[in-house]
Amino acid sequence: EPEVTQTPSHQVTQMGQEVILRCVPISNHLYFYWYRQILGQKVEFLVSFYNNEISEKSEIFDDQFSVERPDGSNFTLKIRSTKLEDSAMYFCASKGQGNEKLFFGSGTQLSVL
Amino acid sequence: DQQVKQNSPSLSVQEGRISILNCDYTNSMFDYFLWYKKYPAEGPTFLISISSIKDKNEDGRFTVFLNKSAKHLSLHIVPSQPGDSAVYFCAASEVSSGGSNYKLTFGKGTLLTVNP
Numbered sequence: 001e002p003e004v005t006q007t008p009s010h011q012v013t014q015m016g017q018e019v020i021l022r023c024v025p026i027s028n029h030l031y032f033y034w035y036r037q038i039l040g041q042k043v044e045f046l047v048s049f050y051n052n053e054i055s056e057k058s059e060i061f062d063d064q065f066s067v068e069r070p071d072g073s074n075f076t077l078k079i080r081s082t083k084l085e086d087s088a089m090y091f092c093a094s095k096g097q098g099n100e101k102l103f104f105g106s107g108t109q110l111s112v113l
Numbered sequence: 114d115q116q117v118k119q120n121s122p123s124l125s126v127q128e129g130r131i132s133i134l135n136c137d138y139t140n141s142m143f144d145y146f147l148w149y150k151k152y153p154a155e156g157p158t159f160l161i162s163i164s165s166i167k168d169k170n171e172d173g174r175f176t177v178f179l180n181k182s183a184k185h186l187s188l189h190i191v192p193s194q195p196g197d198s199a200v201y202f203c204a205a206s207e208v209s210s211g212g213s214n215y216k217l218t219f220g221k222g223t224l225l226t227v228n229p
Contacts, residue, residue, distance in 0.1 A: 004156070033216065042117075043157065043202060043219040055213040091156050095215070100145050100208055102217055104156035 002026045006092050006105035013082055013112055021077045021108045023092030031095040032075045033102060034067065036060070036088040043091065049075065082112045116140045117205050119220035127228055132190040134223050136203030139184065143205040147217065148177060148188045151200045160201075161188070164208075193227045200224050 005024045013019050025032050034046040048055040049067055057065075066078045075094075079086055089109050093102040118137045126132045136146075144165040149157035163170040163177045163186065170177050176189045190197055201224075204217040 006156075009154075031212070031215065035219075042115075042221040045216050045218065048213070048216050050213040056216060093156075097212070100162065100206060100215070101147065101159045104149075104158070106154065106156045 004105035025094030029094035033093040035091045038088045117220040123224040129192045132193045134188040149202040
């Protein structure tokens, strides 16, 4: 069964450093998402992406965050200058046309020290 | 701003019994509801969904009930099995919002433990 893959599974970084989280969505999907879950809290929407542009972003997704689909397969989330409160599990998801289900990757656990 | 609420952080049931997980929502624009299951170190995986035009959807041991007037849905698992032990997330969406604006709003999750 096709799946969303995310790398790395764990990322440790120093506060103020840039990180790039990588995702390969399911190949024929058109809609891409990043969500995050801070330990003990709910899974929160960050951003949605369609047709090579951001469709919607949450309040969390400030100027420190950016997303990119650099080629036909990868979808990345960049955090320019990480803060302690960015520590969370980041999930990538994708969705096909005419389908209401989102398929999630296994997540990247980001730890900012 | 909790548009989707799962008020029970945890639930423990005996193997073979029924598990009932509850979810409430506040946004009357939500018209599609999903349940996801999450094991540790994995992403959420889709379990079952229901459209607002229905009040029940069944798939094997899993049944989702929707009460629109109460803005409440529940997931029934019967019989419960130890392998069902996981965190269950309720999620809601507005299908009518259009393709590129579509997203899921999640509850905080309920940790289900099924004891052998």
